[in-house]
Amino acid sequence: MSTVALTDTLPLTDNGLDAVRKTLKLMSAIIRKYRSDVTTVNTATQIAQAAGVTDMRTQKKLAICALQGWVRDHIAYFYDPRETEWIRTPPETLKRGVGDCDDKTVLLLALLEALGFETELLAVGGVGHGWDPDGAAPVDGGPPPYSHVLGAVRYGPQTGRAPPFLDGWLTLETIVPGAGPGWKPPGIRVIMPWRYR
Numbered sequence: 464m465s466t467v468a469l470t471d472t473l474p475l476t477d478n479g480l481d482a483v484r485k486t487l488k489l490m491s492a493i494i495r496k497y498r499s500d501v502t503t504v505n506t507a508t509q510i511a512q513a514a515g516v517t518d519m520r521t522q523k524k525l526a527i528c529a530l531q532g533w534v535r536d537h538i539a540y541f542y543d544p545r546e547t548e549w550i551r552t553p554p555e556t557l558k559r560g561v562g563d564c565d566d567k568t569v570l571l572l573a574l575l576e577a578l579g580f581e582t583e584l585l586a587v588g589g590v591g592h593g594w595d596p597d598g599a600a601p602v603d604g605g606p607p608p609y610s611h612v613l614g615a616v617r618y619g620p621q622t623g624r625a626p627p628f629l630d631g632w633l634t635l636e637t638i639v640p641g642a643g644p645g646w647k648p649p650g651i652r653v654i655m656p657w658r659y660r
Contacts, residue, residue, distance in 0.1 A: 479609065480609075480655075483609045486565070488657075489550055490657075491657060497552055507575070508577075510530055511529055524644075527575065527616055531571060531643070538561060538562055538566075542563055550569060553574070565612050568612050572614045575616055580617065581617040582616050585612065585613050586611070613634055613647075616632065628658075
């Protein structure tokens with residue numbers, strides 16, 4: 464199966480949390496399955512080597528930057544069909560050369576996992592410039608809905624100065640031009656971390 468389609472609508476009773484969890488669970492399963500896929504492994508090593516990585520023990524940051532930049536800049540951003548959530552496998556995204564935030568994030572995290580990195584998913588929602596105007600805070604004044612996903616990679620020691628799901632982790636945005644490791648979209652109001660060991 465090269466493409467997985469989810470057609471669930473976001474239930475009003477829980478602000479879409481069940482659908483978000485289901486999507487993150489499916490994304491995690493795809494990452495786990497394809498992190499050892501030959502296409503994923505070969506692509507990850509080719510990108511890292513092209514960036515000058517010769518020793519992963521000492522050049523982890525270079526590898527992270529190379530993979531994130533490659534996915535961000537070489538996979539074009541295209542929406543899913545209306546009222547449908549598709550999550551493509553890494554080989555399918557590579558073949559098509561396009562994807563939305565979840566396709567690009569799945570690809571990036573599978574590539575990083577193929578090189579031995581520990582990663583996690585972050586569903587986020589926010590308000591202000593750059594956020595979906597239809598995804599504004601609910602009428603009841605609650606938090607904004609989750610409308611975007613990005614990844615994070617374990618990098619560095621825990622400091623105790625950040626929430627546990629971000630402490631020692633670098634966020635990885637895949638759709639904002641020029642966004643490097645550690646950049647987060649401004650205006651984030653809710654974050655749902657998802658680890659998949």
